Amino acid sequence: MKRRGLLLGGAGALAAAGGAAWLWKPEDRGAPHDAYFAALNDLLKREGPGRPVMVLDLDRMNANVDRLAAAVGPDRTYRVVVKSLPSLPLLRHVMARARTDALMVFHQPFLNAVSAAFPHSDALLGKPMPVAAARSYFAALPAENAAAAGNVQWLIDTRSRLEAYQALARGLGVRLRVNLEIDVGLHRGGFPGPAAIEPVLDVIAADPAHLTLSGLMGYEPHLTGLGASLEHPAVQDVLARYRGFVERIRARGIDPAGLTLNGAGSHTLGIYRGDATMNDLSAGSGVVKPTDFDTHHLAAHEPAVFIGAPVLKRYDALRVPGDPWFADALAWWDPNLRRLHFIYGGYWKARYVSPRGIPEPLYHSTNQEPFTTSTSVDLAVGDYAFLRPTQSERVMLQFGDLLVVRDGKIVDRWDVLQEGGPAEA
Numbered sequence: 151m152k153r154r155g156l157l158l159g160g161a162g163a164l165a166a167a168g169g170a171a172w173l174w175k176p177e178d179r180g181a182p183h184d185a186y187f188a189a190l191n192d193l194l195k196r197e198g199p200g201r202p203v204m205v206l207d208l209d210r211m212n213a214n215v216d217r218l219a220a221a222v223g224p225d226r227t228y229r230v231v232v233k234s235l236p237s238l239p240l241l242r243h244v245m246a247r248a249r250t251d252a253l254m255v256f257h258q259p260f261l262n263a264v265s266a267a268f269p270h271s272d273a274l275l276g277k278p279m280p281v282a283a284a285r286s287y288f289a290a291l292p293a294e295n296a297a298a299a300g301n302v303q304w305l306i307d308t309r310s311r312l313e314a315y316q317a318l319a320r321g322l323g324v325r326l327r328v329n330l331e332i333d334v335g336l337h338r339g340g341f342p343g344p345a346a347i348e349p350v351l352d353v354i355a356a357d358p359a360h361l362t363l364s365g366l367m368g369y370e371p372h373l374t375g376l377g378a379s380l381e382h383p384a385v386q387d388v389l390a391r392y393r394g395f396v397e398r399i400r401a402r403g404i405d406p407a408g409l410t411l412n413g414a415g416s417h418t419l420g421i422y423r424g425d426a427t428m429n430d431l432s433a434g435s436g437v438v439k440p441t442d443f444d445t446h447h448l449a450a451h452e453p454a455v456f457i458g459a460p461v462l463k464r465y466d467a468l469r470v471p472g473d474p475w476f477a478d479a480l481a482w483w484d485p486n487l488r489r490l491h492f493i494y495g496g497y498w499k500a501r502y503v504s505p506r507g508i509p510e511p512l513y514h515s516t517n518q519e520p521f522t523t524s525t526s527v528d529l530a531v532g533d534y535a536f537l538r539p540t541q542s543e544r545v546m547l548q549f550g551d552l553l554v555v556r557d558g559k560i561v562d563r564w565d566v567l568q569e570g571g572p573a574e575a
């Protein structure tokens with residue numbers, strides 16, 4: 151009796167486990183390209199170069215720029231983040247549309263490119279560069295662009311870096327504009343509190359021929375994910391810290407209104423509509439909205455950048471290298487594994503967006519990456535699969551010219567910046 155009960159109990163448990171597993175059985179999540187991606191697919195098959203490309207949707211981008219510019223408003227400066235939009239024609243377009251000539255730069259070769267292309271733009275460094283990078287910048291700057299160097303704001307995070315820059319300025323016989331990196335809660339470096347900038351202000355004040363204070367930069371991406379508004383305590387904490395630095399500068403007789411008081415990024419820019427602490431707000435990625443930017447304050451923005459990758463091969467069955475015994479069982483279990491494709495390229499920092507329902511690939515390859523779908527997807531060899539980059543910086547540099555698309559047509563081709571510059575010293 152006991153034994154029978156045990157057996158029955160065991161069978162019941164097995165049935166329950168089987169039932170639970172059934173609940174876990176994946177559904178068919180596949181769906182073909184919608185009208186938007188079907189049109190892009192047709193366009194790339196007709197006019198694309200037959201290799202992976204990066205596509206920019208001009209209308210979506212314009213709408214995103216307008217949203218950012220509106221959030222910054224007329225009384226503050228919208229500063230365009232170069233690393234997130236690393237193409238001179240793209241930057242030119244965004245600057246013209248947003249009516250700004252302020253840029254934030256993170257890479258010496260990009261700074262040289264910006265100084266050559268937009269000599270009148272105000273270029274704030276987004277990170278404190280080794281003094282050798284500043285020296286390389288001056289060495290690579292053509293004489294006809296020399297004046298552009300006067301529009302650069304060098305980011306300084308310590309007194310010793312300031313002194314190294316001061317020595318460079320003396321050697322070159324130039325005056326450097328100095329913007330102080332301040333820590334408003336991110337703890338990624340910068341001056342930790344108002345008292346810490348005093349000695350640095352002393353050094354600047356004592357050498358007006360070579361140094362001038364141009365502003366403050368306090369970045370606060372740790373507010374991302376809070377869905378925060380201005381009243382949120384974490385936002386108020388950032389602003390209180392920021393004001394502490396501003397007051398310290400004011401107390402030294404410097405009018406902060408004449409300085410660049412920079413902060414924010416795409417994730418957080420929308421918070422500050424009703425606050426005047428910062429007069430200069432940065433954003434880049436929000437213009438094209440990669441997947442990492444599917445965040446609260448960018449909810450109204452539309453994705454405007456896609457990778458299109460040609461399908462090279464298609465099989466109507468799952469094929470796993472070496473034909474392990476479980477390959478058929480896998481495809482039986484998960485309907486999203488029933489068609490196998492290989493694309494041209496792969497393993498980018500990106501996620502499939504169309505066709506729908508593509509699970510994690512069986513393995514990664516930068517040469518020919520596999521992806522699987524259910525039988526609800528019917529892509530032919532030569533069709534394109536589309537991915538959204540997770541970030542725009544770096545990924546945008548991997549495809550050559552950006553294809554600018556509007557109304558089913560390629561309307562422009564924009565070259566991208568070169569990561570490696572000449573190694574001047």
Ligand SMILES: Cc1ncc(COP(=O)(O)O)c(C=O)c1O
Binds near residue numbers: 231254
């Ligand atoms: C100092 C600084 N400001 C602003 C940004 C914002 O750039 P994005 O709008 O592309 O996120 C960044 C991004 O890393 C940054 O480091």
